Amino acid sequence: MKILIIGAAGMIGRKLLHRLAAEGEIGGQKIAGFTLADVIAPQAPPGLPARALTADLTIPGAAQTLIADRPDLIFHLAGIVSGEAEKNFEKGYQVNLDGTRALFEAIRREHEGSGYRPKLIFTSSVAVFGAPLPDVIGEDFLTAPLTSYGTQKAIAELLLADYSRRGFFDGIGIRLPTICIRPGAPNAAASGFFSNILREPLVGREAILPVPDTLRHWFASPRTAISFLVHAASLDTTALGPRRNLNMPGLSATVADAIDALKTVAGEDAVNLIRREPDEGITRMISAWARDFDASRAISLGFVGETSFEDIIRIHIEDELTGSAKPS
Amino acid sequence: MKILIIGAAGMIGRKLLHRLAAEGEIGGQKIAGFTLADVIAPQAPPGLPARALTADLTIPGAAQTLIADRPDLIFHLAGIVSGEAEKNFEKGYQVNLDGTRALFEAIRREHEGSGYRPKLIFTSSVAVFGAPLPDVIGEDFLTAPLTSYGTQKAIAELLLADYSRRGFFDGIGIRLPTICIRPGAPNAAASGFFSNILREPLVGREAILPVPDTLRHWFASPRTAISFLVHAASLDTTALGPRRNLNMPGLSATVADAIDALKTVAGEDAVNLIRREPDEGITRMISAWARDFDASRAISLGFVGETSFEDIIRIHIEDELTGSAKPS
Numbered sequence: 001m002k003i004l005i006i007g008a009a010g011m012i013g014r015k016l017l018h019r020l021a022a023e024g025e026i027g028g029q030k031i032a033g034f035t036l037a038d039v040i041a042p043q044a045p046p047g048l049p050a051r052a053l054t055a056d057l058t059i060p061g062a063a064q065t066l067i068a069d070r071p072d073l074i075f076h077l078a079g080i081v082s083g084e085a086e087k088n089f090e091k092g093y094q095v096n097l098d099g100t101r102a103l104f105e106a107i108r109r110e111h112e113g114s115g116y117r118p119k120l121i122f123t124s125s126v127a128v129f130g131a132p133l134p135d136v137i138g139e140d141f142l143t144a145p146l147t148s149y150g151t152q153k154a155i156a157e158l159l160l161a162d163y164s165r166r167g168f169f170d171g172i173g174i175r176l177p178t179i180c181i182r183p184g185a186p187n188a189a190a191s192g193f194f195s196n197i198l199r200e201p202l203v204g205r206e207a208i209l210p211v212p213d214t215l216r217h218w219f220a221s222p223r224t225a226i227s228f229l230v231h232a233a234s235l236d237t238t239a240l241g242p243r244r245n246l247n248m249p250g251l252s253a254t255v256a257d258a259i260d261a262l263k264t265v266a267g268e269d270a271v272n273l274i275r276r277e278p279d280e281g282i283t284r285m286i287s288a289w290a291r292d293f294d295a296s297r298a299i300s301l302g303f304v305g306e307t308s309f310e311d312i313i314r315i316h317i318e319d320e321l322t323g324s325a326k327p328s
Numbered sequence: 329m330k331i332l333i334i335g336a337a338g339m340i341g342r343k344l345l346h347r348l349a350a351e352g353e354i355g356g357q358k359i360a361g362f363t364l365a366d367v368i369a370p371q372a373p374p375g376l377p378a379r380a381l382t383a384d385l386t387i388p389g390a391a392q393t394l395i396a397d398r399p400d401l402i403f404h405l406a407g408i409v410s411g412e413a414e415k416n417f418e419k420g421y422q423v424n425l426d427g428t429r430a431l432f433e434a435i436r437r438e439h440e441g442s443g444y445r446p447k448l449i450f451t452s453s454v455a456v457f458g459a460p461l462p463d464v465i466g467e468d469f470l471t472a473p474l475t476s477y478g479t480q481k482a483i484a485e486l487l488l489a490d491y492s493r494r495g496f497f498d499g500i501g502i503r504l505p506t507i508c509i510r511p512g513a514p515n516a517a518a519s520g521f522f523s524n525i526l527r528e529p530l531v532g533r534e535a536i537l538p539v540p541d542t543l544r545h546w547f548a549s550p551r552t553a554i555s556f557l558v559h560a561a562s563l564d565t566t567a568l569g570p571r572r573n574l575n576m577p578g579l580s581a582t583v584a585d586a587i588d589a590l591k592t593v594a595g596e597d598a599v600n601l602i603r604r605e606p607d608e609g610i611t612r613m614i615s616a617w618a619r620d621f622d623a624s625r626a627i628s629l630g631f632v633g634e635t636s637f638e639d640i641i642r643i644h645i646e647d648e649l650t651g652s653a654k655p656s
Contacts, residue, residue, distance in 0.1 A: 162479040
């Protein structure tokens with residue numbers, strides 16, 4: 001099993017690679033080696049053969065190079081985030097739409113020539129949905145995004161379904177919940193505060209909460225997001241039918257739920273490090289986001305999400321803080 | 329008011345032009361002139377100034393040429409039909425996706441330079457929906473197409489909504505029901521028989537019915553389709569909100585309803601010209617198509633559809649057969 005990871009230097013890419021390299025197999029099949037690609041140089045894992053490539057899918061020929069050794073399994077995780085795609089219209093479409101299409105087209109051309117048909121896992125987003133939203137978003141709800149990022153993800157999903165229907169590859173689109181707790185420095189995602197108000201207090205630092213405690217949203221831990229990708233890779237897609245894009249099971253929780261869990265896990269001192277600085281603009285934007293989903297299709301296919309915010313915090317402590325919270 | 333019609337040589341384009349030229353105004357505004365474009369030379373109407381251009385949106389620079397005189401209103405009707413898009417994957421994406429995006433991009437670049445912001449009416453299709461479908465498709469139902477044509481239309485809808493949200497143009501996507509009775513020679517659309525079994529017997533010719541009489545589908549006459557386009561052009565889009573793509577009101581009817589109406593309008597002799605040649609492939613495909621819609625959004629915005637198949641047949645007789653059916 002040869003595996004290509006595009007976006008291998010990103011948070012999800014690195015964690016996925018770490019898990020796959022540690023396990024040495026996926027879905028019962030031994031991993032023969034990796035091709036790792038990103039716009040900044042990805043780091044190869046120890047132990048398994050790996051080609052690490054600095055690659056930009058928007059450059060003609062780049063996608064062909066990435067699939068040159070005909071990987072059996074492709075994880076397409078690359079993309080620019082919502083805030084950046086909204087700020088830079090052209091770059092967002094180039095990377096998130098044209099880059100994805102270039103990859104799909106390179107696979108199609110190889111398929112036409114040789115019958116090549118890899119499994120392809122694509123990370124989409126709940127940003128494909130836009131207000132007005134029901135309290136619980138059903139499996140048949142329309143994708144009417146309110147950002148250019150969400151539009152680009154929704155278009156990529158449509159392409160993935162059509163290319164899969166045509167038999168060019170065997171694709172699954174995974175609509176990830178908001179990842180929480182996102183480790184490391186904040187990125188340009190507007191949802192960053194959801195992670196900040198937990199990650200920072202856990203190490204004794206202040207964090208700003210710009211929205212009311214009552215605001216509800218949809219979450220998964222990084223570890224669980226990786227488990228979605230690994231599960232998708234070994235899934236028999238005949239059970240999926242033509243609808244290849246799946247809402248992942250998440251945790252529907254309010255900001256208050258997150259803060260309560262922080263108190264349980266790390267105490268009152270940690271909670272006191274959260275500084276409330278209401279921001280109407282951010283509140284208005286996030287209030288329009290999805291609050292809850294019916295993810296019964298994914299659940300029936302064996303995807304398993306979180307059930308409490310305490311678990312989400314404990315996973316962060318185990319995976320990022322080597323086992324213990326470090327409040328000041 | 330300067331008007332650009334792309335796809336002006338097609339059936340819908342010619343009928344739209346005919347009506348606009350005859351009325352000389354749209355939404356209370358005098359028409360100053362037309363730019364007419366198509367891949368085959370469109371015919372200019374008498375009376376009003378018109379530039380007729382042979383143009384292919386997939387050729388670099390073509391879209392810029394079409395909007396060079398900054399039309400106030402653009403009808404984008406061009407595209408290749410479902411059967412052809414399914415047969416020729418690359419051509420379908422080139423024309424229906426890349427051609428549409430080239431037009432949108434040309435408008436955006438002009439907008440960035442000068443603040444240009446035309447009204448844009450785009451003809452989409454109920455092919456954006458794919459089985460499994462409910463008996464009545466609601467306003468919030470997902471677009472999960474089962475053809476490359478439907479995929480291309482769904483992607484164009486997403487782009488239209490995002491470009492409108494950004495303020496580059498003021499767009500409306502019109503999901504046309506299956507047009508019936510389509511005049512002239514059959515095209516590559518798989519739905520052709522719906523028109524054939526009425527149009528041909530009305531002039532004394534046999535027609536083949538490949539599906540059962542019980543099959544239900546969603547229809548509008550060509551005249552009503554034109555009225556949708558004209559109404560959309562004069563609509564205040566603030567009432568639309570961010571969801572810019574609308575199911576048009578159609579007539580939900582079975583093949584038996586159509587045949588009953590033919591009998592009422594043209595008699596038993598006409599009905600006897602329908603030859604039943606069941607085709608499992610066509611039946612399977614059409615059975616997966618939309619049967620009925622909740623089009624309450626469009627109806628509340630003033631769009632008016634047909635209410636009987638007899639009206640659909642009478643409109644064909646009035647508009648195409650100069651007032652009388654001609655059975656043999």
